[in-house]
Amino acid sequence: MKSKSPTVEDLRSRVDPAGLPKHVAIIMDGNGRWALRRGLPRIAGHKRGVDTVRRVTEECRKLGVSVLTLYAFSDENWGRPKEEVGFLMDMLGTFLKAEIASMKENGIRFRAIGRIERIPASARSWIDRAVSETRDNTGMVLNLALSYGGRGEILEAIKRLRAANGTASVLTEEVFSSYLDTAGLPDPDLIIRTSGEKRISNFLLWQAAYAELYFTDTLWPDFHEEDLLTAILDYQGRQRRFGLTQEQLVRK
Numbered sequence: 001m002k003s004k005s006p007t008v009e010d011l012r013s014r015v016d017p018a019g020l021p022k023h024v025a026i027i028m029d030g031n032g033r034w035a036l037r038r039g040l041p042r043i044a045g046h047k048r049g050v051d052t053v054r055r056v057t058e059e060c061r062k063l064g065v066s067v068l069t070l071y072a073f074s075d076e077n078w079g080r081p082k083e084e085v086g087f088l089m090d091m092l093g094t095f096l097k098a099e100i101a102s103m104k105e106n107g108i109r110f111r112a113i114g115r116i117e118r119i120p121a122s123a124r125s126w127i128d129r130a131v132s133e134t135r136d137n138t139g140m141v142l143n144l145a146l147s148y149g150g151r152g153e154i155l156e157a158i159k160r161l162r163a164a165n166g167t168a169s170v171l172t173e174e175v176f177s178s179y180l181d182t183a184g185l186p187d188p189d190l191i192i193r194t195s196g197e198k199r200i201s202n203f204l205l206w207q208a209a210y211a212e213l214y215f216t217d218t219l220w221p222d223f224h225e226e227d228l229l230t231a232i233l234d235y236q237g238r239q240r241r242f243g244l245t246q247e248q249l250v251r252k
Contacts (some may be wrong), residue, residue: 001169003226008225011226015165015232021189022067022189023068023069023187026193027047027191027203028070030195030218031049031178032062032131034049048221050091051221053070056225059229061139066186067140067186075147077147081179089123092126093125096129100129100134103134108135108142109136110144111141111175115147118147138175143224152204154205157179176206177206188211190212190214191213192216192228194218194219195217214235218240232247
C-alpha cells in the first residue's frame with residue numbers, strides 16, 4: 001500500500017525553529033513552461049506564479065524566516081518579448097499595490113535590489129511607496145531582485161567604493177559587502193531553484209559563497225508550502241562546515 005505524502009502540518013512539526021535559515025533566497029523558475037504545458041500563453045504562468053509568491057511569503061513569515069529574497073526579474077529578462085516584459089512590469093505594480101496593506105499588517109519590511117532605475121516609472125512608484133510605507137516594520141524582510149544581475153551588482157559596488165574617496169582605508173569582505181545592494185542583510189543560508197534547472201543564473205554571486213543550494217523539478221506555479229518545508233528540512237539535515245573539518249565542528 002502506497003504511503004501518504006506528509007501533510008503541511010506534519011512537515012511543519014518536523015522543522016527545528018532553532019535551525020531555521022535566517023535568509024532564504026529563491027530563483028522562481030518555470031512560469032512559462034507551466035503555461036505552455038497547459039496550452040496557455042506564458043502570461044498565464046506569470047499570473048499563477050504571483051499566487052505562489054503570496055503562499056511562500058506567508059509561510060516564511062509564519063516560520064520565522066528573517067529575510068526572503070525572490071529573484072523576480074533579471075537583467076537578461078529585458079531581452080524577452082516586449083509584450084511579456086510590459087505585462088510583467090504592470091503585474092509588479094499591481095502586486096505591490098495589492099500587498100502593501102498586508103505587509104503593513106504583518107510587519108513585513110519591503111526592499112528591492114537591482115537596477116531599479118530601469119523599471120518603468122509606474123511600477124517604480126509602487127516600489128518606492130512599498131519601501132517607504134513598510135520601512136519601520138520589524139518583521140520579516142521581503143526583498144525582490146528586480147532588473148538584477150550578480151555581476152552588475154559587484155561592478156556597481158566597486159563604483160560606490162571608488163566614489164567613497166578612500167574612506168574605506170582597509171578593504172575587507174565586510175567592508176565590501178556594505179557596498180552591495182544587500183547591505184545590512186545576512187547572506188542567504190539557503191538558495192532554492194525551481195523547475196529542474198541546476199544553476200544560479202547570476203544571482204547573489206558574492207552573497208552565495210556558503211549558501212546551501214536546493215534544486216527541485218517543481219515548476220514555480222506548482223511550488224506549495226509542502227515544497228518549501230521540504231527544502232528547509234533538507235537544509236536542516238546538512239552539516240554546514242564553512243571550510244572546517246567535521247572534527248573541528250565537534251570540538252567547537
